[in-house]
Amino acid sequence: MNERIWRVALAGNPNCGKTTIFNALTGTRQHVGNYPGVTVERKCGTCRIQDLSVELVDLPGIYSLSSSSPEEKVAFRELLHGEIDMILNVIDSSNAQRNLYLTTQLAELDLPMVLVFNMIDDAEKRGLEFDFEKFSGFFGAPVITTVGFSGQGIDQLRDIIYRIAHEANPPRPVKPKYGPKTDQAIRALTEKIRELQRPETRRIPARYFAIKLLENDSEICSRPEFASLLPEAEQWRQAITTRNGLNSEVLMADYRYGVIAGACREAIHVSNDVRRQLSDSIDRVVTNRFFGVPIFLLMMYLVFMFTFVVGQYPMDWLEALFGALADGINAIWPAGQAEFFRRLLVEGIIGGVGGVLVFLPNILLLFMAIAFLEGTGYMARAAFVMDGFMHMFGLHGKSFIPMLLGFGCSVPAIMATRTIESERDRLTTIMIIPFMSCGARLPIYSLIIPAFFAVRYQALMMWIMYVIGVVVALCCALLLKSTLFRGEGEVFVMELPPYRMPTLRSILIQMWERAVMYLHKAGTLILGASVILFIINTFPEKTDFGATGEKLAAVEQSTTLPAAEKEAAIAELNGEIKAQKLEYSTAGRLGRALSVVLSPIGFDWKVSSALIGAFAAKEVFVAQLGVLFSIEDAEASADSLQMRLRQAYTPLQAFCIMLFCLLTIPCMATVAIVRRETNSWKLTFFQMGMYTVVAYGLTFIAYRIGLLLGIGTTFLS
Incomplete structure (x- = not known):
């Protein structure tokens, strides 16, 4: 007999700490994906509460259950079709009045609900005092107070989930009243919906669908099973408007806000010693029109310095480990036997995949720093600060959020543009996101920068690469918005959550997710590419020297x-x-053919050959260089790849390699997602052509100016 699994949905506004509660309940027993057919993230996890198996679904952060955004649509569909048994409504205690609007809509689902007043410590510091017994009475749901980052209240939350799950008739939340005429319309439509005997109403009450029809909700009104009720719903909407002077949607929202205002007036009190919030004091500086952008650039510089300084030690350990592994295999391999497989293992797999894996510490540290800044609330300020700056380049303010995601990976960043309402702004953002220096380029920088630049310049060089990507992206956006996607911008409203100290647990979970993704990529795509690259680097094999x-x-x-x-x-x-x-091999011949075009920007056949594999994944560029510069004899094998590169190229050439890799055609996964999101091969090929021209043109200018002025001809000590 299969064990009954109790399904619990976590719902709440953005920045209410919902994901922190989710992480506290599930730990590492969670998985992340996307909802079918859309790009909104889907998180599920499991936990055990005594003898009860619980599956938790972390819904997207939403302000209501309307259909005005992709997040709200998928949240409703999950609640409708996900067989949810209970709702944990997570509320930011400092902004309870705003958060409770969603509560009034969740109550209509008639599912057992717990009000989780999170970040109660922040609210108390602001001088807010709560009467939670009154709140529980007003909304017909028990109240639990939590501080997600410290785990306060999590045990009580587990206890109440367990208690409700074992109650024969758990309490249901109180439904708001909407006035005589509206309530009459709701009752009439509810009866008609019950007569349809739809399977949806077995989980969600018919009353909920009646309310949505009266609100003219696009998601519900477009469902064919309710088509026969649309004329009657329209008649009721007109009757409500005639009687009240307001349309039904506005009227019902007013009643909800009235319920919330009354509850908060009775149950929330403000003490007389409220002092100005620390968040407001900090924001006077970090969001200042003059200091905001320099502070953001300084923060990014400090992040890159942290990445290099701290990451160098584990990088050296991993490099030594893979070097010792290669030496050990060479030592125990029988001389003269199966030489091809020995070289494939040592030079192809260890030299290729191992050459990429040594940069895992840098990637983890970078994303740990970014996760910390996101958790504190600073990244929301960065988006706010950059909004006015980006309007100078014709971009929608919301474009900055996907661009920030582009520092991690272009694929989810491009998918995140679906939250941008303006089609012109969305397409412009899609076109420029791959200019943002994604995590796949980080191994290239981590290989080249320490090889050619002294420690004191390394963070600066990394910072310069990221800034170049942003500047080029904004310049291209200005050009596109002035030509191909000409049109007016839209107003950007950004919520600034209060500053908080993120939990170590949440940061470690994000690092773990990034490590798993990177290792999966190294064990699949990069491994396959390394084997293919080794073969084309080996055959045809030259025998006459x-x-x-x-x-x-x-x-x-x-x-x-x-x-x-x-x-x-x-x-x-x-x-x-x-x-x-190597020159005689297939890779050498391809590289030589390509170097005819790339030699004016300082690239030899080896770099040209490595660029071919980089189209599969940018990390493969490092893997290919690792194979090309691998040395067989024991003495030379002690030289690291960075030392070999320093012997072969100048700092000017190294800078140009990084610049070209930053600006050139993105990886094939990005190309595929651009095609899917734009639904246009023309725009996809246009983007590839634009990136090729920009990368070659700017690298040519940088290389020629460097040669003319004699810059970067020696190691910068």
Whole structure:
């Protein structure tokens, strides 16, 4: 017999701390995906409360159950079809009056509900005092107070979930009244909906659908099963408007706000010693029109400094680990047996995948820092500060949120543009997001910057790369909004949550999710690409090395050369032979053909060859360089890839490599999502062409100016 699973939905406004409560209840027993057919994130998790198995669904942050946004649509569909047994309505205690509007709508679902007044400590610091017994009476739901980041109240929350789950007839929330005429209309439509005997009404009461029909909700009114009721619903809407002078939607909202205002007046009191909020004091500085942008740029610089300084140590450990692993395999492998498979394992897989995995600490530290800034509430301020600045470039203020996501990965960032109402602004944002320096480019920077720039310049160089991406993106947005997507911008309203200290648990969960994603990518796409790259780097295999081969044979047979000199000569000649093999291979030939076009921007055939694999995933660029610069003999293998790169290129060339990788055609996953979101191959190919022209043009200018002025010709110490 299958165990009964109690399904609990967490619902609340954005920034109410709902996800913190979700993490506290589920821990690591959760998984993340997208709702079918839409790009809104779906989080589910499980927990055990004594003998009760609970599945928790973290609904998107919403302000109401209308259909005005993708988040609200998917939240309603989850509640309608998800067989939810109970709702945890998470409320920001500091903004209870605003948060409770959603509560009045959730009450109409007639599901057992618990009001979770979260961040109660913040509210008390503001001098707010609550009578939760009155709140419970007004809304017909028990109240639990919590402080999500510290775990306060979580045990009580578990207890009440368990108690309600075992009650034969758990209490139902109180439904608002909407006035005589409206209540009459609700009763009439409710009866008609019951007569339809729809399966939806077995879980959600017919009254709820009647209210939605009276509110002219697009999601409900478009459902074919209610088509026969639309004329009657329209008649009731007209009757309500005639009687009250307001349309039914506005009237019902007014009644809800009236219920909320009355409850808050009775149950919330403000003490006389309310002092100005710390958040307001900080915001006077960080959102200042003059200081806001410099502070944001400084914060990003500090993030990159933290990434490099702290990340260097675990990077060195991982590099040493993979080096020791390669040396160990070479040492135990039987000499002369299955040489191709030995080289595939050592040079292809360890050199390729291992060369990418060494940068995992940098990626985790970067996203830990960003998660910390998001948790404190600062990133919302960054979006607010950048809004006015972005309007100078013709962008909608909401575009900054997907652009911020672009620092992680372009794919979810592009999907997040669906929250932008203006089609022109949405398409413009999609076109420029891949200019934002995504996490896949971080291994490229983490490889090249320490190789060519001293420690004191490393954070600055990383900061410069990110700033270049933002500047180029904004300039292209201005051009697109002046030509292809010309049109007026829209007003941007941004909620600024109070500053809070994020929980270590939530930050670690986000780091864990990022690590799993990166390791999955390294174990699938990058592993496959590394094997393919090794094969095209190996075949066709050159066997005749002319004078170099003859010289090597002579040195090996020599009995007069001193041992040290003979060993150095053999190593040098083996290196020349390896280079000839690589040039003769398929990758070498492709790289040479491409280098004809790329040599004016400072790229040789090896860099040109690595760029081919980068289209699959940007990290593959590092994997390909790791294969191309792998050395067989034991002495040279002690040299790291960074040392080999420093011997082959100048800092100017290194900067141009990073610049081109930043601005060139995005990875194939991004191209695919652009095609899906724009529904246009023309725009997709236009974007690829635009990125190619911008990358080549700006890299050409940077390289030629550098050569002309003699900049970057030596290591910056």
